[in-house]
Amino acid sequence: MKFSTLEEFGIRCLVQIARAGPSGALTIPEISEREGLSEANVAKVLRLLRQEGFVVASRGKTGGYALTRPAEEIRVGEVIHALGGKLYDDEFCERHSGGEEVCRHEGACGIQALWEEVQDAIDRVLNRKTIADLAQTPLIRREDLLGGRRS
Amino acid sequence: MKFSTLEEFGIRCLVQIARAGPSGALTIPEISEREGLSEANVAKVLRLLRQEGFVVASRGKTGGYALTRPAEEIRVGEVIHALGGKLYDDEFCERHSGGEEVCRHEGACGIQALWEEVQDAIDRVLNRKTIADLAQTPLIRREDLLGGRRS
């Protein structure tokens, strides 16, 4: 149960671009440096973000990436959904089907219902937050980040 | 963003065993047939479930797997947690660290806070449901399973 790197890095790139302000654009090397990722990897993620319509790229010497919408209007859930798809695929039931049946559970699959509940819970959280929210780096002290998990 | 097959199959196996009743046990071929999975794969999952203490195995001709606790007491969240770990690993920040720093985000990483929120939301849902809940296969009609996703 984890996010794919694409999903996470996609959010991170958008946040960095948002921090550049509504007018300015950010280049791949800049994002790469600020997130500590390789340039090739950033380029790969940004390509998807562009294809999904979250950013526009301008080429040439003064190029870079900019958001297509104000960061306040981009919900995190949108990005995750566009980049990673849903929790369960359409093949969910086919994987357990023995031919014509849907699920091997006599008539209805309680697990799928639970998965949908989980999906809804995730979406609720992710849709509350926007890229702008993340960009202003909310009030979390470093001690809270490190502690509380091992100790 | 998806569950690993181990997590999903683990739940499925436990549900099948729970359906065999509190006294009866289920063999690998039986579970395999009911879930439409290969016997080898079922065996692999059950080994982990046994090591994590969710089931006990009896060998020999009348062998099989049985739950160590009543299905009502096994929360789905427990199983997921035991099988798949958490949403974010401990290496979460190390992956983005450039040496001594924690995160490349000046002082605090808003994404990690969001990830923790998501984790909590997932856990809340998963801990509400028990294996027994799933075993009685709640009231979901087959039409609702197929429709509503593509169309």
Place this chain on the structure above:
DNA sequence: CTGTAACTTGACTTTTCCGTACAGTTTGAG
């Protein structure tokens, strides 16, 4: 006692996902 049906275990193969590299295209500065 013997055989069969079951669990146990480790290694192996296949598949999928990540990250990287490289060759190509575009654009503005000088």
Place this chain on the structure above:
DNA sequence: CTCAAACTGTACGGAAAAGTCAAGTTACAG
């Protein structure tokens, strides 16, 4: 006009996950 800096896209290699196979151990039925 030329060059450098930027984006674009494909293709390759490695690592992790998923699934499979085979050999071994146990235990009950007959």
